Amino acid sequence: MTKLQLENLLLKAGDIARERDFFLIGSQALRGVSPAMPRDFPATREADLYPRRNPQAWYTLRTKLGKGSAFFKRNGYYLDCTDPALSTLPEGWLERLVPFRSLRTRGVTAWCLEPHDLFVSKLVAWREKDQLYLAAMLRHRLVKAVLISTRIEELPVSNSEKQELAERFQWLIANKARRNQRRRKN
Numbered sequence: 001m002t003k004l005q006l007e008n009l010l011l012k013a014g015d016i017a018r019e020r021d022f023f024l025i026g027s028q029a030l031r032g033v034s035p036a037m038p039r040d041f042p043a044t045r046e047a048d049l050y051p052r053r054n055p056q057a058w059y060t061l062r063t064k065l066g067k068g069s070a071f072f073k074r075n076g077y078y079l080d081c082t083d084p085a086l087s088t089l090p091e092g093w094l095e096r097l098v099p100f101r102s103l104r105t106r107g108v109t110a111w112c113l114e115p116h117d118l119f120v121s122k123l124v125a126w127r128e129k130d131q132l133y134l135a136a137m138l139r140h141r142l143v144k145a146v147l148i149s150t151r152i153e154e155l156p157v158s159n160s161e162k163q164e165l166a167e168r169f170q171w172l173i174a175n176k177a178r179r180n181q182r183r184r185k186n
Contacts, residue, residue, distance in 0.1 A: 014108030032098030032112030
């Protein structure tokens with residue numbers, strides 16, 4: 001999804017939901033700090049938007065802008081109306097949200113997860129696409145290891161789960177180091 005596509009989707013979502021503020025919790029949340037995504041980031045066709053003050057609009061949004069909608073068939077991208085309550089996020093994430101808006105969105109704002117919060121939420125999900133995304137975040141130095149460790153400690157999960165997440169993070173760092181070594185040899 002391009003920045004222009006996200007702007008278009010956000011504007012349409014605002015009109016449909018009669019909402020000015022949305023949570024943006026998935027991969028596109030990096031737009032809050034990096035409007036131009038690096039070319040080698042995993043591609044995505046959806047934006048995980050959720051109305052911040054009008055949650056009852058989610059069904060209408062999903063129907064009109066979701067994966068099976070005429071909008072998707074016409075444009076090739078869609079809105080996935082994902083409730084932030086379904087994500088595992090560190091304490092304080094609401095205070096760290098980063099706004100994404102432009103002249104094209106006419107004041108409609110996507111409140112994006114801060115990169116370290118986004119990173120740990122994807123670390124929890126740990127699907128293959130999340131692992132590729134996390135590797136890209138590390139490769140482009142969009143997060144700092146010390147803050148990731150802090151955010152893992154701030155997650156509302158058990159200590160054993162925190163340990164597992166720390167091990168996943170170390171695995172990602174080790175993989176990055178191995179790739180860098182291979183590149184230097186070639």
